[in-house]
Amino acid sequence: MRALGPGSVSSFLKIILDVVYVALWIGAGVTAILALGSLVFDIDPALFGRQLTVRIDASGLPRQLLTTDLFAVTAYAIGVLIIVDRLRRIFSTLTAGDPFHPDNVRRLRVVGVMLAALELGRYPVVAVTLWLAPKADVSQSGVNLTAWFAVLVVFVLAEVFREGARLRREAELTI
Amino acid sequence: MPIRVRLDRILLERRMSLTELADRVGVTIANLSILKTGKARAIRFSTLEALCRELDCQPGELLAFEPGPPDDDLEDDEG
Numbered sequence: 001m002r003a004l005g006p007g008s009v010s011s012f013l014k015i016i017l018d019v020v021y022v023a024l025w026i027g028a029g030v031t032a033i034l035a036l037g038s039l040v041f042d043i044d045p046a047l048f049g050r051q052l053t054v055r056i057d058a059s060g061l062p063r064q065l066l067t068t069d070l071f072a073v074t075a076y077a078i079g080v081l082i083i084v085d086r087l088r089r090i091f092s093t094l095t096a097g098d099p100f101h102p103d104n105v106r107r108l109r110v111v112g113v114m115l116a117a118l119e120l121g122r123y124p125v126v127a128v129t130l131w132l133a134p135k136a137d138v139s140q141s142g143v144n145l146t147a148w149f150a151v152l153v154v155f156v157l158a159e160v161f162r163e164g165a166r167l168r169r170e171a172e173l174t175i
Numbered sequence: 176m177p178i179r180v181r182l183d184r185i186l187l188e189r190r191m192s193l194t195e196l197a198d199r200v201g202v203t204i205a206n207l208s209i210l211k212t213g214k215a216r217a218i219r220f221s222t223l224e225a226l227c228r229e230l231d232c233q234p235g236e237l238l239a240f241e242p243g244p245p246d247d248d249l250e251d252d253e254g
Contacts, residue, residue, distance in 0.1 A: 173216035175206045 014091055021084045028077035035070035038063070065132040072125040079118045083111050100164035108158035112151050119147040177243045180218075182211045185230050185237065200225040 086107040093101045197204045209215050223234055
C-alpha cells in the first residue's frame with residue numbers, strides 16, 4: 001500500500017481526520033448552545049434519554065447535573081478538536097513531504113498536554129457528578145491508565161520528532 | 176562555529192565570482208553563500224573536492240579553526 005498520494009494510508013487517515021474535525025466543530029457548537037441554553041431555560045433532562053455521561057435514569061437528573069454535563073461535554077469536544085487540529089497540521093506537513101518540520105514537535109507536545117488535560121479534567125466532572133447524583137453509575141470513575149500511557153507515548157514521539165527535526169536541519173545545512 | 180570557511184579570501188585571490196564558482200562546482204549560489212557566511216553545519220567530501228579542484232587549492236587553505244564559543248544547539252537556529 002502506498003504511503004502518500006491517492007489510495008494511500010495517509011489519504012485515508014486524512015479523510016478520517018477531516019470528517020472528525022468537522023463533526024467535532026458541529027458537536028462542540030451544539031453542546032455549547034445546549035449548555036448555555038440550560039443556564040437560561042429549564043431544559044428537561046429526559047430529552048437526552050440515557051446518552052449523558054452518567055448512566056442513570058435521565059428523568060431523575062438534577063438540573064445542575066445536566067448543565068455540568070453539557071459544559072463538560074463541550075470542553076471535552078473542544079479539547080479533542082484542538083488535538084485533531086494539530087494532527088491535521090502535522091498531516092499537512094507529511095503530505096508536503098516534510099514530516100520532520102520543527103513545528104511538529106510543538107504540535108505533538110500540545111497533543112500530549114491536551115490528552116493529559118482531558119484525563120485530568122475528567123476527575124472533577126466525575127466527582128461533581130457523584131456529588132450531585134450519588135446513585136449515578138459513572139463509567140470509568142477511576143484513573144484511566146490507558147490515557148496516561150497514551151500521554152507518555154505522545155511525549156516520546158515528540159522527542160523522536162525533535163531529534164528528527166535536528167537531523168533534518170543538519171542535513172539542510174550540509175553543503 | 177569555530178571552523179571558518181575562507182571562501183571569500185580565496186575567491187578574491189583567484190578573481191572569481193561566487194556565481195562563476197557555483198557554475199563550475201555545481202552547487203547553488205544559495206548553498207555557497209551558506210558556506211561562505213559560516214552558517215553551514217557540515218561539508219561533503221565531494222563538495223570539498225570540487226571546490227579544491229576549481230579553486231586549485233588544498234582543503235587546509237579553505238578551512239581554518241578559530242577557537243571560539245561552543246557550537247550553538249541547532250534548535251536555537253530555528254528562531
